[in-house]
Amino acid sequence: MVDNSHILPLNADVALDELAANAVAIGLPMNTTFRNTTLREVMLIKGPIGWAEFSPFPEYGPQESARWLSATIEAGWHGWPEPLRNAVPVNATVPAVPVDDVAAVLARFGPVPAVKVKVAEDDLATDIARVQRVHELLPDADIRIDANTGYTHEQAVEVITALPFLRYAEQPVPGIEPLARLRAALRAAGSSVLIAADEAVRKETDPLAVAQAEAADLIVVKVQPLGGVRRALSIVEQAGLDAVVSSALDSSVGIAAGVALAAALPHLEHACGLATAALFATEPATPALPTNGALTPGPAPVPDPEVLEQLKLPADRQRWWHKRLATAHGVLMQNA
Numbered sequence: 001m002v003d004n005s006h007i008l009p010l011n012a013d014v015a016l017d018e019l020a021a022n023a024v025a026i027g028l029p030m031n032t033t034f035r036n037t038t039l040r041e042v043m044l045i046k047g048p049i050g051w052a053e054f055s056p057f058p059e060y061g062p063q064e065s066a067r068w069l070s071a072t073i074e075a076g077w078h079g080w081p082e083p084l085r086n087a088v089p090v091n092a093t094v095p096a097v098p099v100d101d102v103a104a105v106l107a108r109f110g111p112v113p114a115v116k117v118k119v120a121e122d123d124l125a126t127d128i129a130r131v132q133r134v135h136e137l138l139p140d141a142d143i144r145i146d147a148n149t150g151y152t153h154e155q156a157v158e159v160i161t162a163l164p165f166l167r168y169a170e171q172p173v174p175g176i177e178p179l180a181r182l183r184a185a186l187r188a189a190g191s192s193v194l195i196a197a198d199e200a201v202r203k204e205t206d207p208l209a210v211a212q213a214e215a216a217d218l219i220v221v222k223v224q225p226l227g228g229v230r231r232a233l234s235i236v237e238q239a240g241l242d243a244v245v246s247s248a249l250d251s252s253v254g255i256a257a258g259v260a261l262a263a264a265l266p267h268l269e270h271a272c273g274l275a276t277a278a279l280f281a282t283e284p285a286t287p288a289l290p291t292n293g294a295l296t297p298g299p300a301p302v303p304d305p306e307v308l309e310q311l312k313l314p315a316d317r318q319r320w321w322h323k324r325l326a327t328a329h330g331v332l333m334q335n336a
């Protein structure tokens with residue numbers, strides 16, 4: 001069992017009426033398919049200090065959604081801690097494209113300090129060739145792979161040992177124990193490639209469990225699933241591991257919270273996965289696109305009322321989101 005007694009409570013100090021009166025559910029058209037959809041639905045809520053996002057993925061239940069709502073309340077009603085740095089380096093992402101397309105994908109990002117390469121959607125030789133191509137094109141970039149739990153132990157060992165220049169491998173295998181076993185096997189084989197836990201970190205006790213099991217060298221953290229910037233900060237501190245802040249496919253309103261977290265971490269070793277705004281074809285607010293490979297901390301961008309209206313979901317989806325908001329709020333109140 002992990003000791004979670006020091007984790008900050010969820011934010012539960014705003015009435016449902018106030019949240020609901022200022023909330024609108026919108027659909028963001030995407031340039032690519034993600035989680036089997038080309039429309040990312042999010043709820044944006046205007047709080048007294050700024051706009052906030054509530055966007056748990058559709059299949060997430062009330063307990064999980066309550067943590068996302070805690071982050072919404074922080075963003076719109078409390079604000080974030082002061083930044084410790086004014087630039088947050090971000091990584092480019094290369095999807096599981098054919099090797100010949102890698103150069104064109106990278107060209108879209110401009111200069112970046114790091115590249116995440118998606119793997120485990122093809123055969124291993126193709127995965128290895130794609131990553132080698134990135135290394136060839138950007139020899140100075142930090143390269144990490146993300147398998148989204150898609151490898152077996154043996155496959156992960158084969159790919160990672162074939163790519164000794166990798167900085168880290170993100171969730172090559174599912175779960176915490178398999179990660180720990182893989183990390184130990186790589187160390188025994190003399191590999192210096194680090195292991196990152198992503199899918200294994202979904203709730204507040206997970207980072208502590210990852211650290212306790214020595215399953216990873218770093219953890220991927222997202223603001224909404226961990227209940228807010230302050231809460232995520234305290235969780236990272238208690239886990240005692242390096243962290244990479246990533247988006248949960250947030251709109252640029254939610255990205256501002258991710259940048260606030262990355263800017264407030266006492267130690268930021270790796271570029272963050274916050275350059276996801278390029279995945280959306282349209283956004284109501286100024287998209288959080290990197291300049292010189294970095295994003296700048298600041299308040300959430302303010303949506304344009306006209307675009308907000310254009311992107312507004314139909315009445316049945318508004319009802320569905322408002323019901324979800326009410327359910328998540330109910331859970332927050334019970335836990336408070």
Ligand SMILES: [Mg+2]
Nearest residue numbers: 146148170198
């Ligand atoms: Mg990942």
